[in-house]
Amino acid sequence: MATTGTAPAPRTAVPPQPRSPAPHTSAPGATLIGSVQRAMRLLETVAVHEHGAPAKQLARETGLALPTAYHLLRTLVHEGYLRRDRGLFFLGDAAERLSSSxxxxxxxxxxxxxxxxxxxxxxxxxxxxxxxxxxxxxxxxxxxxxxxxxxxxxxxxxxxxxxxxxxxxxxxxxxxxxxxxxxxxxxxxxxxxxxxxxxxxxxxxxxxxxxxxxxxxxxxxxxxxxxxxxxxxxxxxxxxxxxxxxxxxxxxxxxxxxxxxxxxxxxxxxxxxxxx
Structure with a gap:
């Protein structure tokens, strides 16, 4: 944006600088919490595997890095939304209660x-x-x-x-x-x-x-x-x-x-x- 003033412009004009990007909080979807989104994707993916699925498969199908998938899976198991049995993950009681409600x-x-x-x-x-x-x-x-x-x-x-x-x-x-x-x-x-x-x-x-x-x-x-x-x-x-x-x-x-x-x-x- 041009500025107002009476001083002559210098001979070597400086190209206009691009505007600073809007703060991150005003960008579309900025209020979304990525970890919650990733956890939801994991839950949805587990739900389609009636006989359970291992962490590596879930990470691959959701596009998550394996360490991230492991961390989220452990959290979901702790909260009761998933359960782990012999290395496979299934929907837990908390998720089933949500579905029933x-x-x-x-x-x-x-x-x-x-x-x-x-x-x-x-x-x-x-x-x-x-x-x-x-x-x-x-x-x-x-x-x-x-x-x-x-x-x-x-x-x-x-x-x-x-x-x-x-x-x-x-x-x-x-x-x-x-x-x-x-x-x-x-x-x-x-x-x-x-x-x-x-x-x-x-x-x-x-x-x-x-x-x-x-x-x-x-x-x-x-x-x-x-x-x-x-x-x-x-x-x-x-x-x-x-x-x-x-x-x-x-x-x-x-x-x-x-x-x-x-x-x-x-x-x-x-x-x-x-x-x-």
Whole structure:
């Protein structure tokens, strides 16, 4: 860059000097840490060798100097991301936990997206629950501010006898598992409309097996009606449900029928996620 001034230029002009290079921290990718990048390449390379690989092979395939590869491999083994067995390196427990967590997050995302699509298709809140290890788990709910989900005002696990999801799940269990659940969580009134005793509930659940649809009117929450249908995927008991205000109870059966049609289109994506 030329400088301003009044002094005449010398006879022997000095060529303009090149600008100093920008500081290293402003160059593209300057914030990347090389050792982390190299460690990641090693992990990725180990992952493709199902039967393990020696350090020399890993160094060659990643383009790393052997001393560098040895240093990083020792560090990764120490931290549990790799394990060494008879001179071969394999993925360690820490790396497998990362992979498992990532897969679980992906499954949860699939559930969330699927429920949201069903909610948009039927225009009411949609619920998804599973029965696992003797307990009911509400896995996902999709609703909107204009059509909110029912508030869990009474412990969902303890009130399976009162809500449609719980009744639908109990109906899918064998008699011994169903009675075991009711021994641990006895039938009790939640609202004035809740089923009164275990015997009445068990008779109702027998009828549910024939229709596959559970309809519950204000048994869990006053002012709300719900319908649930079983989700038969593998050995797990699962259920999907919808809810409506009681003054719209006439919409309940058409809504659940529409949901069933939508589920046939997207059941595969949710089926992959039922093990959450």
């Amino acid at each position: 990532g897969a679980q997050q992906k499954r949860r995302s699939t559930v969330t997206d699927t429920l949201a699509r069903w909610r948009d298709a039927v225009g009411v809140p949609v619920y998804y629950a599973v029965y696992r290890d003797g307990e009911i788990g509400l896995i996902g709910v999709a609703d909107t501010p204009a059509s909110p989900a029912v508030e869990e005002w009474a412990d969902f696990r303890e009130t399976a006898h009162a809500h449609a999801l719980g009744q639908c799940l109990l109906a899918q269990l064998d008699d011994a598992a169903r009675r075991d659940h009711l021994d641990r969580y006895p039938v009790r009134p939640v609202t004035p409309y809740t089923v009164r005793d275990a015997a009445s509930l068990l008779r109702r659940l027998e009828r549910v097996r024939e229709t596959d649809v559970v309809i519950e009117r204000q048994e869990y929450a006053l002012g709300t009606v719900c319908a649930a249908i079983p989700l038969r995927v593998g050995a797990a008991a699962a259920s999907v449900a919808v809810s409506l205000p009681v003054h719209q109870a006439d919409r309940l059966l058409p809504t659940i029928q529409r949901l069933q049609a939508e589920m046939r289109c997207l059941l595969g994506s949710l089926a992959l996620s039922i093990s959450i």
